[in-house]
Amino acid sequence: MVPYSSTPIKAHPFTPRKRPYLDLEEEEDTDISESIAEPHDSTYNPDDTVVTEESELAQQTTNNESKYIVFESCLRELFETCPVCKTKCDVQFRRVGTYVLFIQLCPKCSYHRKWESQPVNRSTPVGNLLVSAAIYFSGASFFQFEKICKAMQLKMFHYDAFRRHARNYLEPAIIHRWNFLQTDMFKKLQEQRKVAVAGDMRADTPGHSAKFGSYTLMHLESNTILDIQLVQCNEVGGSYHMEKEGLQRCLDHLESNGLEVEYIITDRHPQIQKFLRERNVVQFYDVWHFEKGLSKKLNKLSLKKEYYIVKMWLHSIKNHIYWSATTSTCGPEKVAKYTSLLNHIQNVHTHENPVFPTCAHAGKVSRDHKKWFQPGSMPLQKVEKIMNNKRVLKDVERLSHHYQTSSLEAFHGVILRFAPKNVVFPFIGMLCRLYLAAIHYNENRDREQAVTTSGQPIYKVVFPKSKKGEATTKPLKTPPSYEYVTDLMKLVFEEVFTDPAPFVEELKQIRVPASMSSQFDRPSMEEVVGRHVSLFRQAVVESQHIVHPDVGTPTESEAQHRMG
Structure with missing residues (x-):
């Protein structure tokens, strides 16, 4: 040494x-x-x-x-x-x-x-590239890090250098790493050929004004992100069509790698239902999305004063929906358990349904009639109309009894750490951050619950928004690992930085859609500045062009008076 x-x-x-x-x-x-x-x-x-x-x-x-x-x-x-x-x-x-x-x-x-x-x-300071890699691979924001550096007078390079590092080294490394990991996952699953997956789309902004939509397929048995496809709205003619296009790309990608979808669990999007039906793919519906749709209608109904009793039963109705879906594998049995709630909320126990020869609740029930729906009452009719809707009963038969998309919703939360919705990214930048989120999730998908030194499981008290202030416990998981960051750093400095050409070529294989503004002619800066008028000034200018009767053209009587 x-x-x-x-x-x-x-x-x-x-x-x-x-x-x-x-x-x-x-x-x-x-x-x-x-x-x-x-x-x-x-x-x-x-x-x-x-x-x-x-x-x-x-x-x-x-x-x-x-x-x-x-x-x-x-x-x-x-x-x-x-x-x-x-x-x-x-x-x-x-x-x-x-x-x-x-x-x-x-x-x-x-x-x-x-x-x-x-x-x-190779004429590049290693520390500069290392800082760029650490910011990008950890999902952080360059501008936030730059603010920290400026606050403590820590010297830092500008954003142009960061984008140059990302374009030449970091993004090619992320694309290569994801392709390698995904190919390895496909090889392991090709032995069983058929896979059960869950699918859902996430948009970068709420509503139908989204620029990007990412569709994710998760392998349910291993809780692993199998594929994620990014769609830009101008590729498909609008935000409404992004979900179907993303799902189609995911299924095509799986089939091209020798995998067949046994069934898929999604929400109840009508466009997706039709597409999967035409493609002969078995579809089940996520219980949470189904319950959420019914709860919105029942919540709206309960806001009226004369329907206050609906609010008292909301929690029980939600629990009953989950119970009827998860305890039955047969479609008709699910419907029978689901519709049995209407008899229960009337405190009627005829036991004519062979599925329920006896009641599941205790023998002692409340005799207070105010706590039960009265037969023939308007609140009961409204609830019955909502819950016994033809489309609702048809969807009950297809509720997933085993797997749900809750893990997929959790992955959408992970994406927010890498690609916040209030930050605009270019197409490749957005795609790379989605891949980073998928790699992070797959590495930490099976984290165990933390325990004390004596082996007791650790919980934490949370106040979720859905509970409206009600406290509940949540298992505290072990800290996540970041081995993928170490692997990406090693890939950048040992392979990509040495010879970036093959990695850049792999990135170029991705089809990047035209920018949203490409369909418009770019005006000159002088022209745009000349047209810029503040709202206040615009209101003043418009008011000056309004002709009032008392100050504008004289009326006929005034004209005659002046002539005389």
Whole structure:
């Protein structure tokens, strides 16, 4: 092992070599560079440097080495005086992003050296690329990180450099890693050929104004994200059609890899129902989405004063829907259990249904008639109309009895950490962040519940919005792992950075749709600025063009009076 030395070595016994050229496309702050006097030695070239043991060791550093925050004043102390003759030295300072360079020259003994704060590989400071990779792979925001750096005066490169790193190295690495992991998943599932999946779409904005829609397929047995397809609304003629297009791309991708969908669990989107029916794919409905649709209608009904009793039964109706769906595998049996609630809420126990020869509740029931729906009453008729709707009863038969899409909804929450809805991303940037979310979810899908040192499971108290302030407990899981970040870092610095061409070529295979503004002619800046008028000023201008009778054209009587 080469020991570190705090004593620099004089230049004369060694053959100088040129330092690596810095990629000055990564901005250099001119206000930080110092002007120094010309060195006394006319043969001194600041581009020449000494090959020291320390610099050779620095070239071997990797991305997993520890880093520290160092103050500039502390660095300057190391170069103020000559270590040979103790004379005050001329020091040249240069910065590119997080990279800093000090060139020290002694005017008396001509001692000189160059010191770099980080390795430079192929003209790129490694630290700059490392910061960009850490921001991107962790799903963070460059602008938020930049604010943190500015608040503490920590020097940082600009957004253009970050996008250059992402375009040339980071995004190709993410695409390659996802393709590799997905291919490995497909190979493992090809043994069983048929797979049971859950599918759902997530839009980047609510409503029908979304720009992007991502459709996700999850393998239910392993709780793994199998595929995720990103659709831009101008590809399909509007946001409404993005879900169908995303699902079609997912199914086509699975079939092209030798996988057949045994059945799929989705919400009750009519367009998706028709598409899967035409494609001969068995479809089941998620119970939560079904219950949510009914609850919205019942909640709206319960807001009326004369239907207050509906509000008292909402919780029981929700529980009954889940019970009837998850305890029955046969469609008709589900319908029978589902419709049995209407008899129960009337406190009627005829036991004529062979599915329920006895009641499941306790023998003692309330005799307060105000707590029960009265036969023939208007509230009961309204509830019966909602719950016994033909489409509702038809959908009850297709409620999924085993798997649900709750894990898929949890994955949508993970996406928010990598691609928040209030941030606009380009197509490839959005796709890469979706892949990062999928990789993160797949790595942490089976986290166990945390336990105490004595082995007792740990819970935490939460107040979910759905409970409207009611406290409930939630199992506390073990901390998530981020091994995929380490793997991506290794891929970038050991393969992509060395030869980015094949990885960039793999990224180019992705078809990127035209931008949303490509269908419009881009006007000049002067034209747009000239048309810009504030709302207040526009109202004033329009009011000046309104002709009022008392100040505008005189009426007929006034004209005659003036003529006379």
